[in-house]
Amino acid sequence: MASKIEVKDLLEAGVHFGHLTRKWNPNMAPYIYMERNGIHVINLYKTVAKLEEANEALKKIASSGRKILFVATKKQAKDIVADKVSKVNMPYITERWPGGMLTNFVTIRKAVKKMAAIDRMKKDGTFNTLSKKERLQVDRLRAKLDKNLGSIADMTRLPGALFIVDTMREHIAVKEAQKLNIPIFAMVDTNSDPRDVDFAVPSNDDAGKSIEIIMESVTQAVAEGLEERKSEKNGGKDKEEAKAAKTEEAPKKEEEKAEAAPKKEEKAAEEKPAKKEAEAKPDDLTKIEGIGPKAAEALAANGVGTYAELADADAEKVKEILTEASSTLAHLDPTSWPKQAKMAADGKWDELKEWQDNVKGGVE
Numbered sequence: 001m002a003s004k005i006e007v008k009d010l011l012e013a014g015v016h017f018g019h020l021t022r023k024w025n026p027n028m029a030p031y032i033y034m035e036r037n038g039i040h041v042i043n044l045y046k047t048v049a050k051l052e053e054a055n056e057a058l059k060k061i062a063s064s065g066r067k068i069l070f071v072a073t074k075k076q077a078k079d080i081v082a083d084k085v086s087k088v089n090m091p092y093i094t095e096r097w098p099g100g101m102l103t104n105f106v107t108i109r110k111a112v113k114k115m116a117a118i119d120r121m122k123k124d125g126t127f128n129t130l131s132k133k134e135r136l137q138v139d140r141l142r143a144k145l146d147k148n149l150g151s152i153a154d155m156t157r158l159p160g161a162l163f164i165v166d167t168m169r170e171h172i173a174v175k176e177a178q179k180l181n182i183p184i185f186a187m188v189d190t191n192s193d194p195r196d197v198d199f200a201v202p203s204n205d206d207a208g209k210s211i212e213i214i215m216e217s218v219t220q221a222v223a224e225g226l227e228e229r230k231s232e233k234n235g236g237k238d239k240e241e242a243k244a245a246k247t248e249e250a251p252k253k254e255e256e257k258a259e260a261a262p263k264k265e266e267k268a269a270e271e272k273p274a275k276k277e278a279e280a281k282p283d284d285l286t287k288i289e290g291i292g293p294k295a296a297e298a299l300a301a302n303g304v305g306t307y308a309e310l311a312d313a314d315a316e317k318v319k320e321i322l323t324e325a326s327s328t329l330a331h332l333d334p335t336s337w338p339k340q341a342k343m344a345a346d347g348k349w350d351e352l353k354e355w356q357d358n359v360k361g362g363v364e
Helices: 007-012 026-031 044-063 075-087 105-124 132-152 171-179 208-279 293-301 307-312 315-325 337-345 349-358
Strands: 017-020 032-036 039-042 068-071 161-165 184-188 199-202
Touching: 007 044, 026 032, 026 044, 026 199, 039 044, 044 068, 044 161, 044 184, 044 199, 044 208, 044 293, 075 208, 105 132, 161 171, 161 208, 171 184, 184 208, 293 315, 307 337, 315 337, 337 349
Parallel strands: 068 161, 161 184, 184 199
Antiparallel strands: 017 039, 032 039
16 A cells, blocks of 8 residues: 655655746635745645545556556656656656647557557568668657657557646647546646646646655556556456366255255345345446546446446436536536447457547547
């Protein structure tokens, strides 16, 4: 379990320093503690609460197997983000944000494939058949692609979430994610608008120490989510082995059970309704393209907590639930959710993944 981050640690890292008061965004007022020497001071108790909330949601997304794309192109953040994020094997953008990175993902993937094609040329020897000038041009193209897109080479589909350092600088990334209903997590300073993101962590997004301490906490939560997923997979294998062992023992036990059957049937009839209620656990709805942690919570609170329930639900009713739950969820388009939920309920995960890869943001 990740160690809980303390207010004292954040204070020492300078997370509480905001921008000049004249540059503030009024929507950040709930997160500002005071003003001193013309500079706003962020309330670190609220930072801790928001950071824990964000970490919990990121852990859930990571454990579902979805990728989280980290975006930080400012000078102070790029090296820190690249170092921390590469340790948890997540994609990141630390150079210029490629326009259409999310909304035109198919084209970006073509550029990544071109990079892989050049690598294949070098392996099979066709690269050496080119002239000196052509080899130089191909090498330059490969270096340029690697610089801008090398860190997202393993991202074969749209990410499950975005984590952004400085939403003012990365406003294009924010707009693209909003358009595709991708949940946004961000370090938000006093000059930014927290309404643009789903999980805002009020903090100083200019100081290296501040960025480092927040990124350390976030990547630790992601690592926990990945570890949880790994243990679940191993647990699934153990269950299959246990089932196989049980099927071998079953014939012996059936003979013993046949004698005690009449008595047990009466008890079973009473116990079945109670067991069904206990077994009806909510599914992880964030595996559906377009559903973030907040949307999943809102649906579960209104009795739509499983894939089967979502598959039977009417898209208009789902839209009403989201609009009533929060104004930040009102822009979501649930038209394709029942269709995706039907595939998930039937266990057609490969078919669902293929559908999600071909459709942008869960909108056909």
